[in-house]
Amino acid sequence: xxxRICDDxxxxxxxxxxxxxxxxxxxxxxxxxxxxxxxxxxxxxxRHNLLVSQVGFAGSVxxxxxxxxxxxxxxxxxxxxxDGAIVGAKxxxxxxxxxxxxxxxxxxxxxxxxxxxLMALKxxxxxxxxxxxxxxxxxxxxxxxxxxxETAESAAA
Numbered sequence: 001x002x003x004r005i006c007d008d009x010x011x012x013x014x015x016x017x018x019x020x021x022x023x024x025x026x027x028x029x030x031x032x033x034x035x036x037x038x039x040x041x042x043x044x045x046x047r048h049n050l051l052v053s054q055v056g057f058a059g060s061v062x063x064x065x066x067x068x069x070x071x072x073x074x075x076x077x078x079x080x081x082x083d084g085a086i087v088g089a090k091x092x093x094x095x096x097x098x099x100x101x102x103x104x105x106x107x108x109x110x111x112x113x114x115x116x117x118l119m120a121l122k123x124x125x126x127x128x129x130x131x132x133x134x135x136x137x138x139x140x141x142x143x144x145x146x147x148x149x150e151t152a153e154s155a156a157a
Contacts, residue, residue, distance in 0.1 A: 001019050001020030001021050001022050001023055001024065001025070001041070001042070002019055002020060002024050002025070003017050003018075003019045003020070003024070003025045003026075003027070004024045004025070004026045004027070005017075005027045006026070006027060006028050006029040006030075006031075006047075007029050007030075008029055008030045009027050009028075009029070009030070009031050009032075009033070010031075010032045010033065011027075011033045012033055012034045012035035012036070012037065012053070013035045013036075014035055014036050015033055015034075015035065015036065015037045015038075015039075016037075016038050016039065017039045017043075018039065018040050018041040018043075018059070019041065020041050020042045021041050021042060022042070023042060024042075025039065025040075025041060025042055025043050025044075026043070026044050026045060027039070027045045028045050028046045028047040028048070028049065028065070029047045029048070030047055030048040031045055031046075031047065031048060031049040031050075031051070032049070032050050032051070033051045034051060034052045034053040034055075034071075035053050036053050036054045037051050037053065037054065037055045037056070038055070038056040038057065039051075039057045039061075040056075040057050040058045040059035040060070040061065040077070041059045041060070042059055042060045043057050043059070043060065043061045043062065044061075044062040044063070045057075045062075045063050046062075046063045046064045046065040046066070046067060046083070047065040047066070048065055048066050049063055049065070049066070049067045049068070049069075050067075050068045050069070051069050052068075052069060052070050052071045052073075052089075053071050053072075054071055054072045055069045055070075055071070055072070055073045055074075055075075056073070056074045056075065057075045058074075058075060058076050058077035058078075058079075059077045059078075060077055060078045061075050061076075061077065061078070061079050061080075061081075062079075062080045062081075063080070063081045063085075064080075064081065064082045064083030064084070064085070064099050065083050065084075066083060066084045067081045067082075067083070067084065067085050067086075067087075067099075068085075068086045068087065069081075069087045070086075070087060070088050070089040070090075070091075071089045071090070072089055072090045073087045073088075073089065073090065073091050073092075073093065074091075074092050074093065075087075075093040076092075076093060076094045076095075079093055079094070079095060079096055079097070080096045080097075081093070081096075081097050081099070082096075082097060082098045082099025082100065083099035083100065084099045084100045085097050085098070085099050085100070085101060085102075085103065086101070086102040086103070087102075087103045087104075087108060088102065088103065088104040088105075088108075088111070090106065091103055091104055091105055091106060091108040092105075092106035092107055092108055093107075093108045094107050094108070095107075105117070105118075
């Protein structure tokens with residue numbers, strides 16, 4: 001296998017591009033690769049991609065054209081990123097991502113969904129406290145409702 005680097009590609013310092021086991025690892029025309037990027041064997045990188053520092057692509061990853069991966073993005077093997085996909089910093093991509101969308105998080109998901117999850121996560125401690133208070137109030141109400149009948153039963157015995 002070989003590595004084929006197309007025209008007008010920039011590759012930063014300490015970047016590793018593994019040669020293919022069979023066939024080619026391809027870096028498409030006009031792609032910009034920052035420092036400390038790892039591209040695994042048999043990857044097919046499309047045209048005019050931007051891979052920011054410390055991005056890691058496992059083997060056989062493929063991208064469409066005009067894909068952006070921000071710093072420290074990790075992409076699992078055999079995953080495809082569609083044309084125009086944008087992956088936010090430190091995201092973990094474990095499945096194919098359609099083009100034309102922005103993805104965040106680990107595991108990576110569409111930005112609106114991931115933002116909703118993060119906002120809900122911030123409210124979790126307050127929700128836990130509310131649930132605990134409601135459980136205490138329910139226990140007290142049950143005790144009050146069950147109390148007289150238990151007392152009457154024990155007095156009859």
